[in-house]
Amino acid sequence: MKQLNLVLLWHMHQPDYRDYVTNEFVLPWVYLHAIKDYTDMAYHLEMHPRTKAVINFVPVLLDQLEDFSTQFSTGEIRSPLLRLLATPDLEHISIQDRLYVFDSCFLSNHTTMLQPYPAYKRLHELYQMFNKRSESELTYFSGQYLADLLVWYHLAWMGESVRRNNEFVMKLMAQSQGFSYENRLQLFNLIGELIRELIPRYRKLAESGQIELSTTPHYHPLAPLLIDFTSARDSQPGVALPEHQLYPGGRSRVAFHLASAISSHTQRFNEQPTGIWSAEGALSSALLKIFAEQNCQWSASGEGVLANSLQASYPDAPLPDRTEYLYRPYQVDGESGQVICFFRDDQLSDLIGFEYAKWFGRDAAENFIQSLERIYHGTPAGENPVVSVILDGENAWESYPYNGFYFLDDLYGLLENHSFIRTTTYRNYIADTEKTNMIRILPTLAAGSWVYGTFSTWIGDKEKNHAWDMLCAAKQSFDLVMQSDRLSEEKKIEASRQLASCESSDWFWWFGDYNPAHSVASFDHLxxxxxxxxxxxxxxxxxxxxxxxxxxxxEQNEASSAMRRSS
Structure with a gap:
């Protein structure tokens, strides 16, 4: 019987928010997404054991989660917001700490994470009365106000699965105000417990065979651009490039990030990853060669990359209907041919990422299933299509009521009971020899990413190119010092780690006047x-x-830009 193979790949990533000189976490997003999204995503899989998925963890995220686990174990908290949550006397904290609380504790989607909670909403209304505040006026807010604000911010960022199943959290939400130091300390300890449990929960899901764990080059670099800036011209022939023609030693840096990722993944999960999700789904032929050298079996990117590649491969032929080319795996002709490439359905992925948050959860889940059924009926009778739905596993849910709880619960429930839709993983799909006749050869791979099929989000405008030139200059200095005797081996390792953090794609993502000013300021500074x-x-x-x-x-755009549509 014909079957539709569905691969859900949830990409879990946060950049490195640590200041390596002070060891402080400059921003709180790692632990906040941990207690909200990574807990919920594990929970939904645990509740639906017949639904399979690929979970992609970027190693630098896992590094930071383990860092937080260590902080809770030792009591040496290096995240200011967490430290304030567990501070006994909030009445007499410094004006700088007060400002930090106010600047931090209203950063969320207010529609889904503030307005549903009357006590939290009231705290915000009181704060707005002082929106043209002086520092002296901030002292009018009592320690109790600060305590309630800190508690409510963390409750709003708590996973829905925790809110529904943890009695202590339910009691706090029912209490709604007047939180004591003991309340705050117990909430603080719960956060530590949730973070410590995360990696073991996903490891258990992987050991059961329900999920496949994949990885990304360690610090999430935009690898094709590190290798060759001109790869951006595969999809945008006239794009402006940085003044530096190449990132110095870029290929070796990508190999470093990849080898480090494979090593850390193997240590954490007791097996090598079968596949690699390149940061931002960014692929090029040169990158696939590096993947092949590390025995990578699969990688994936966006639908736009496949369309551009088919047009480059067959310039005289019109692009056929997407049902004729999208729902199958490919191998790129040449040295990288052993890596099997999958390309996501951008439309289905963007429905989850941007549209279904506006729907009732059950309606959205049923619409998704109906879309898959149309694909099933629209592909040739003799083929078992493979549909790839790939998106961030954390950023979309902030826009959903209840953190997407009903949508995910209904979606997984419908999938595990469907007669001809089979959730699978890339590793299992490749291992199924009956699927090998679906693989097609792609003569040319046009380099690009899952956003627009291009690299325009990371290179091409004046600000992004200026940032690349700054990084190139720093890398030239790095190379000169590494070749000298100026640093000890220990200091060279520290410098190499710092360079790796500078090479993250995330910094370049945020540069540009289409992003909200407060987010740009944070990432620009970091x-x-x-x-x-x-x-x-x-x-x-x-x-x-x-x-x-x-x-x-x-300044006029305050909407989150942590995700971007495919087209």
Whole structure:
């Protein structure tokens, strides 16, 4: 009987938010997404054991989760917001700490994470009365107000599965105000417990065969651009490039990130990853060769990359209907041919990422199933299509009521009981010899990403290119110092880790006036801080240009830009 193979790949990633000089976490997003999204995503899989999925963990995220676990074990908390949550006397904290609480504890989707909670909403209304506040006026907010605000912020960021199943959390929400130090400390300890349980929960799901765990080059670099800036011209022939023609030693840096990822994944999960999700789904022929050298069996990207590649491979032929080419695996002709490539259904992925949050959960789940059924009936009778739905496993749910609880519960329930839709993983799909006749050869791979099928989100405009030039200059200095005797071996390792963090794709994502100003300011600051720390570790003077902002963002655009549509 004909079957539709569905691969759900949930990509879990946060960039490195640590300041390697102070060891402080500059931003709280790792632990907040941990207690909200990574807990919920594990829960839904545990509740639906016949639904399979691929979970992609970026190693730098796992590094930070383990860092938080260590902090809770030792009591040496290096995240300011967590430290304040567990501070006994909030009445007499510094004005700087008060400002930090106010600036942090209303950062969320207010429609889904603030307005549903009257007590939290009231705290926000009181704060807005002082929206043109002076520092002296902030002292009017009592320690009890700060305590309630800290508790409610963390309750709003708590996973729905925790809110529904943890008696202590239910009691706090029913209490709604007047939270004591003991309440705050117990909430603090619960956060630590949830984070410590995460990696073991996913390891158990993998050991049962329900999920496949994949990885990404360690610090999430935009690998094709590290290898060759001109790969951006595969999809945008006229795009402007940085003044530096190449990122110095880029291929070896990508090999480093990949080898480090495979090593850390193997240590954590007791097996090597079968596949690699490149950061941002960014692929090029040169990158696939590196994957092949590390015995990678599969990788994946966006539908736009496949369409561009088919047009480059067959320039005289019109692009056929997507049902004729999208729902099958490919191998790229040449040295990288052993890596099987899958391409996501951008439309289905974007429905989950951007549209279904506006629907009732059951309606959205049924619509998704109906879309899969149309694909099933629209593909040739003799083929078993493979449909790839790939998106962030954390950022979409903030826009959903109840963190997407009803949508995911209904979706997984419908999938595990469907007569001809089979959820699977890429590893299992490849291992099924009956599927090998579905693989097609792709003569040319046009480099690109899952966003627009291009690299325009990371390179091409003045601000992004300026950031690349700053990074290239730092890498040139790094290479010179590494070849000298200026640093001890220990300091060289520290500098190499700092460089790896500077190479993350995330910094370049946020530069540009289409992003919200408050987010741009945070990531702009952290990118420049990383570069400054690198120069200091190299014992070199910090270039004055690093004191100046690269990008300002858009004051009028306050919507989250942590995800981007495919087209």
């Amino acid at each position: 990118f420049r801080l990383n570069l400054m720390n690198l120069y200091r570790l190299l014992k070199l003077p910090v270039p004055p240009a690093l004191q100046e902002s690269i990008s300002k963002g858009n």
